[in-house]
Amino acid sequence: MxxxxxxxxxxxxxxxxxxxxxxxxxxxxxxxxxxxxxxxxxxxxxxxxxxxxxxxxxxxxxxxxxxxxxxCPGPALYPAHAPALARALWLEEYADTRLREATLVYFAERVVKPLFQGKAGDAAALAAAEPLRDEAFGYLEEQLAGGELVPGAGLTVADVAVGAQLITYVQAEAAIDAGRWPRLAAWLDRQRQRPAWAGILAEEAQSLAAARARRGG
Ligand SMILES: N[C@@H](CCC(=O)N[C@@H](CS)C(=O)NCC(=O)O)C(=O)O
The missing domain is CATH 3.40.30.10 (Glutaredoxin)
Structure with missing residues (x-):
């Protein structure tokens, strides 16, 4: 096991x-x-x-x-075709670095500080985070022009990497603005409905709800 x-x-x-x-x-x-x-x-x-x-x-x-x-056996997350593999690995790397940097501050200021540290979030830090958030979401919006992060490859490591970071943002901000980043918002909605994602996200939502209840809000 x-x-x-x-x-x-x-x-x-x-x-x-x-x-x-x-x-x-x-x-x-x-x-x-x-x-x-x-x-x-x-x-x-x-x-x-x-x-x-x-x-x-x-x-x-x-x-x-x-x-x-x-x-382990099971559906592959790495495309067999070399160009698709390169794209999946690049988007994983982008998610793990720039997208993380762009989204973590929202979770830190809106979730970690108020719910786990008993401190108010820093509005100035949130305002300062917007340009990087806009850059990263704008880049991913362009990457989704074909509807998927790695078109024709099914679900790949890029999807779990990008999704994992965006969930952090959504847990803090409630949603991705579909008016500004329609493809990204729709893509995340589709991923969240996948059975494999729904169970994990429900469990996390429970943890957040319990933390909010402990804080009395
Ligand atoms: N490159 C690592 C990054 C892991 C990482 O930064 N994890 C965070 C929690 S989500 C952590 O442990 N942070 C503590 C630290 O960086 O000291 C990975 O992909 O697993």
């Missing part, structure tokens, strides 16, 4: 969970905080997620998903 060390509201844990669910792979989620001694023993960077498969320890969401592709 596979064990995934992470937290259910962590973006990169979500990325791996979406991949596991889409590929129909059973696993146990072991709650483990970033930077904790438990995580540092598995990943010198102290970051989550980390997958443990028997005596194989696999840190990093991208490495985990690549490992699972070889280690």
């Amino acid at each position: 596979l064990t995934l060390y992470g937290i259910n509201l962590s973006t990169f844990t979500r990325k791996v969970r979406l991949a596991l669910a889409e590929r129909g792979i059973a696993y146990t989620l072991q709650t483990a905080a970033m930077g904790s001694p438990q995580v540092r023993a598995l990943n010198p960077l102290g970051r989550i997620p980390v997958l443990v498969d028997g005596d194989v320890v696999v840190p990093d969401s991208s490495v985990i998903i690549a490992y699972l592709e070889r280690a």
Whole structure:
């Protein structure tokens, strides 16, 4: 049995969970905080997620998903055709870096501070985040001109990577503005309805609702 060390509201844990669910792979989620001694023993960077498969320890969401592709049967997340593979890997990289940078501040200011730290979010930080958000969403809107991130390839690693980051944004901001980024908003709506995504997102929504209830709002 596979064990995934992470937290259910962590973006990169979500990325791996979406991949596991889409590929129909059973696993146990072991709650483990970033930077904790438990995580540092598995990943010198102290970051989550980390997958443990028997005596194989696999840190990093991208490495985990690549490992699972070889280690477990199930629908492939890496296109066989080289140009499509390159596009999927690039969009995964873009999601993990620029899109993350563009969206994390919303979650930090609107969710983490008020719900988990008892502090008010910083309105100036949110205002300052808008240009990068607009750039990243604009880029993805262009990439979706063909309707899919990797046209003709089905669901790929790009979809779980981009989706994982956008969910973080939606959890903070409630929605992607369909008036400004119609293809991106519609794409995310479609992904969220996939059975593999719906269960994980419902579980995360419950965690957020419980945190809000604890804070009395
Ligand atoms: N490249 C890593 C990034 C993982 C990552 O940054 N995870 C966050 C939680 S979502 C974390 O552990 N942050 C703590 C830190 O960077 O020290 C991956 O793809 O797994």
